[in-house]
Amino acid sequence: MKLRKVTAASAVLLALSVAATACGGDDKKDDNSSSGGGKKITIGIKFDQPGIGQKTPQGYSGFDVDVATYVAKKLGYGADQIEWKESKSADRETMLQRGDVQFIAASYSITPERQQKVDFAGPYLLAHQDVLLRADESKIKSPADLNNKNLCSVAGSTSAQNVKKTLAPKANLQTYPTYSACLSGLQSGAIDALTTDDSILAGYAAQSQFKGKFKLGGFKMTNENYGIGVKKGSDLKAKINKALEDMVSDGSWDAAVKKNFGPANYKNEPAPKIGDIKS
Template sequence: MRVGRISSILGGTAALAFALTACGTADVGGGGEGGGDGGEGGGDTITIGVKYDQPGLGLLEGDTPVGFDVDVATYIAGELGYSPEQINWEEAASANRESFLQQGTVDMVIATYSITDERRQVVDFAGPYYVAQQDILVAADNTDIEGPEDLSGQVLCSASGSRSANNIVDDMGIDAELREAGNYSECLELLGNGTVDAVTTDNTILAGFAAQNPDTYRMVNNPFGEEKYGVGLPAGSTERCEEVNAAITQMWEEGAATEALENAFGATDFAFEEEVPALEDCA
């Protein structure tokens, strides 16, 4: 497994330099005007759910979301026959990703959406397009927390709809007090004012926040677990899943995925994969 280490300074504008097959900028829009073409691509528009509050991954800057997930989404849409101007962006918070897919609000979700057996009961997944690990973010001057074992008795924040905190409390059996927030931006506010002692989620998400505020927050850089980022699709999307998997493979083989990672993250000592993830079979 090859691993690269990111050393560039975080900037949403840098992510826009990503050399995509479908280059350009898409306007924010959304709300049910998806391609609806049964997997053939090239319809009028495609609606994609991304995060709007995660630096380096999906962050709204002006009228346009930018970041690694947005670049991945733009690349995949291009391979499906959609130009950037045909993409409608929809904010997809952790708690509403399944409902957006079930209700037809979006055609796909690319929003640090981990593939799990539980989620597979209600939606389909293509990918993974990236395999992240879980980590911990603390205040910059906090030297007491260096790993999950140090969270016992501490107040731990995670976003609603995410299982990150439960992985520590339930699966690892660590006695931390859980605090749920609407999203990770709220967790960061709680960490900044001392309401919580730590925030836990995927290292990609935490790296973006740490790079944006290096004097305020520190990523522990002691990764554990594994989170396979998938492209969420409505149930029964076998043909579209296969098309998306082909696009993901090409994105990595061309080096476009690595370029997007390098553009997206700052100097947080974050180690990132440089090989195409092992894709799972489409149902």
């Protein structure tokens, strides 16, 4: 009887040991692991910028989405392991600091002010402030030609204020709630020019319903160095930089530019070197 009791107790202990080992193995898979190989990775993107980052009934699309997907793959995550989270401009630093996302690729310009709060990998795209014009527009050939013209941007935009203060102080600045509203005004003739980053403008102009209706001015009024934001001190920065270098070297970067901006005849800058931030 004693032998049976000892054997039964040993069996129980063995079962518990196996269960504990199995649980321990599962613990190694962190849903939000920053080192790759976990169950999922959460990435911040824009949901409302065609050509950059857009949520559609078919899924997510845009240049930033393609870049983020490539980077995630290099970190060990398949496309089905990515959880996309909307990152509005005003929320980006807070989302990174709280750990809501592992990284953000959302037309996120690298600035000294932002670098005090978060770290940036990249840059991975050099954009410029520009204007979008109707395809048949022939009188607006430089920023100065925007004087006495109806210039549109979204409420609170620094792009429009930059034109108004320094480049065309007599421009009739009108602010709309969204870029889409500006685009409708441009199409109808109520607006003469829409201003923001050229990459964002190219994304809108590249939509099938607008093909051939708009053109970029090509003014290059500012430099906007798009970077991938990570939490301050994160080891992801170096890993993402390596992934971005690979994306350029294997041709995936050029393919993503052509796919997302090509229909707008976007004359993009060459892929920037990592750490080369143009002022």
